[in-house]
Amino acid sequence: MKQPGGATVAVVEVENEATATAGGEPTAAAPAASHHVLTLSLRVMQLGPAMILVTLVVVLSLLSDVFLSFENAGNVMKQSAVVCVLALGQLLVILTRGIDLSVGSNLSLSGVVGAIVWRDHRSAAAAILATLATGCVVGMVNGLLYVKGRLPHPFIPTLAMLTAASGLALYLSHAQTIQGAPPVVNTLGAGRLGWIPGAGPIGWFPVATLVVVGVAAVVVLITRGLVWGRWVYAVGGNPEAAVRNGIPVPSVLISVYALSGLMAGVAALLTMGKGNAASPTSGSLAELDAIAAVIIGGASFLGGRGRVINALTGALVIAVLRNGLNLLGIDPNWQYMATGAVIVLAVELDVLRGHVEGRVRSLQAVAAQ
Numbered sequence: 001m002k003q004p005g006g007a008t009v010a011v012v013e014v015e016n017e018a019t020a021t022a023g024g025e026p027t028a029a030a031p032a033a034s035h036h037v038l039t040l041s042l043r044v045m046q047l048g049p050a051m052i053l054v055t056l057v058v059v060l061s062l063l064s065d066v067f068l069s070f071e072n073a074g075n076v077m078k079q080s081a082v083v084c085v086l087a088l089g090q091l092l093v094i095l096t097r098g099i100d101l102s103v104g105s106n107l108s109l110s111g112v113v114g115a116i117v118w119r120d121h122r123s124a125a126a127a128i129l130a131t132l133a134t135g136c137v138v139g140m141v142n143g144l145l146y147v148k149g150r151l152p153h154p155f156i157p158t159l160a161m162l163t164a165a166s167g168l169a170l171y172l173s174h175a176q177t178i179q180g181a182p183p184v185v186n187t188l189g190a191g192r193l194g195w196i197p198g199a200g201p202i203g204w205f206p207v208a209t210l211v212v213v214g215v216a217a218v219v220v221l222i223t224r225g226l227v228w229g230r231w232v233y234a235v236g237g238n239p240e241a242a243v244r245n246g247i248p249v250p251s252v253l254i255s256v257y258a259l260s261g262l263m264a265g266v267a268a269l270l271t272m273g274k275g276n277a278a279s280p281t282s283g284s285l286a287e288l289d290a291i292a293a294v295i296i297g298g299a300s301f302l303g304g305r306g307r308v309i310n311a312l313t314g315a316l317v318i319a320v321l322r323n324g325l326n327l328l329g330i331d332p333n334w335q336y337m338a339t340g341a342v343i344v345l346a347v348e349l350d351v352l353r354g355h356v357e358g359r360v361r362s363l364q365a366v367a368a369q
Contacts, residue, residue: 048298048346048349048350048353049296049297049298049310049313049314049317049346050313052296052317052342052345052346053313053316053317053320056317056320056321056324057320059324060320060324060327060328063324063328064324064327064328066327067323067324067327070204071204072323072327073204074192074204074205074206075323076316076319076320076323077205077206077208077209077319078190078206078208078209078274079319079322079323080212080315080316080318080319080320081206081208081209081211081212081270082107082208082267082270082271082286083286083289083290083293083315083318083319084212084215084216084293084311084312084315084316085211085212085215085263085266085267085270086103086104086107086263086264086267086286086287086289086290086293087289087290087293087294087297087311087312087314087315088215088216088219088263088308088311088312089103089139089259089260089261089262089263089264089290090103090260090263090287090290090291090293090294090311091219091294091297091299091306091308091311092219092223092232092256092259092260093154093256093257093260094236094291094294094299094300094301094303094306095232095233095235095236095256095299095303095304095305095306096232096235096236096252096253096256096303097235097236097239097301097302097303097304098146098154098253098256098257098303099154099155099158099291099301100139100142100154100158100257100260100261100287101155101158101159101161101162101287102138102139102142102158102159102161102162102165102261102264102287103260103261103263103264103267103283103286103287103290104162104283104284104285104286104287104288104290105161105162105163105164105165105166105169105283105287106134106135106138106139106161106165106261106264106265106268106283107135107264107265107267107268107271107282107283107286108165108166108169108268108278108279108280108281108282108283108284109134109138109165109166109168109169109172109280110131110132110134110135110138110264110265110268111131111169111268111269111271111272111278111279111282111283112169112172112173112178112278112279112280113130113131113134113172114127114128114130114131114134114181114185114268114269114272114278115127115173115178115179115180115181115272115277115278116172116173116178117130117131118180118181118182119178119180124182124183124184124185127181127182127185128182128184128185128269131265131268131269131272132262132265132266132269133265134265134268135261135262135263135264135265135266135268136258136259136261136262136265137261138161138165138261138264139257139258139259139260139261139262139264140254140257140258140261141157141161142154142157142158142161142257142260142261143253143254143255143256143257143258144254145157145160145161146158146253146257147250147253147254148250154257158257162287166280166281169280169281170280170281172280173278173279173280175280176280177277177278177279177280178277178278178279179276179277180276180277181272181273181276181277181278185269185272185273186272186273186276187207187273188207188208188211188269188270188273189207189208189269189270189271189272189273189274189275190206190207190208190273190274190275190276191206191207191208191273192204192205192206192207193205193206193207208270208273208274211266211270212312215263215266216308216309216312219308220308223308228252228255231247231248231252232252232256233304234247234304235247235249235252235253235303236302236303236304236305237303237304237305238304264283267283267286268282268283271283289315289318290315292314292318292339292343293311293312293314293315293317293318294306294311294314295314295343295346295347295350296313296314296317296318296342296343296346297310297311297312297313297314297315297346298310298314298346298349298350298353299311300350314346317342318339318342321335321338321339321342322335322339325338
């Protein structure tokens, strides 16, 4: 029996079925395609620091005939070693949403103390130990002031330590450069490898780079292989959740500032070795280079995100840029502006990456429904 309006109902059902067949697939495929594009874009942006470095190398190699020479490559690696080591310490601090403004002054003070011990006692072991211990103690004081002093932000204690350590370095050295460093320190800071079995002569390769590789390996080990490393990322990612999960947040914070100070001590040894001397101003503004390297490497001031390899890449970006501009005879003032432009570019890439990550998460949530 024919129902009233049956033809109309049939037409509507056919139209709905056609819409589900013809229009439904594009509707479901559109988010999938967008997700694929965004995921690919995100992977490209995650290579941002490396892309900046490769672009600089290509451009500078075209503008300078000597840029890609082995000798110049060795100079770049030697010049970047101090910033690399400082950046590794700064990375640990920034992972916890902190900042260490004192690493440059800490470097100066540690170097002065180590040079004084060497001058007065002629003990290489004592000089090295004094340098490293000074750096570690200064960093630990930063952490204690921040945590135990209940200060609102690490900017305050590390800024105070910046001026205090600088003043103490000037006082102990009588504002004079202290000449002399242990031979082993000179080798670490200024030495180059000679003949290696199976590799031949590679006299352009600096020993300081091996120090950077060793320090980086240790940092990777403790951040990726130890529970403490997971705590560092957890404290930076969500401090309240870290407390609720029983993570000893105060101890983690103190330890990262102590390690940042220790890295300043290692950097002081490399600086002493490069010049066979310790200056009370040798670390001036080094903290800015260290922070810039970490930020160029994609770490976030909001904490919980950052990688060792990217921090090292950021330090190399700064060293390559300055080296290339020196080779081209560019005024030093323009060099500082160029560094600032690279920092802004890196931060903008980080902001864009965060936006894309949010879009990817949204599409994943839609697809899961």
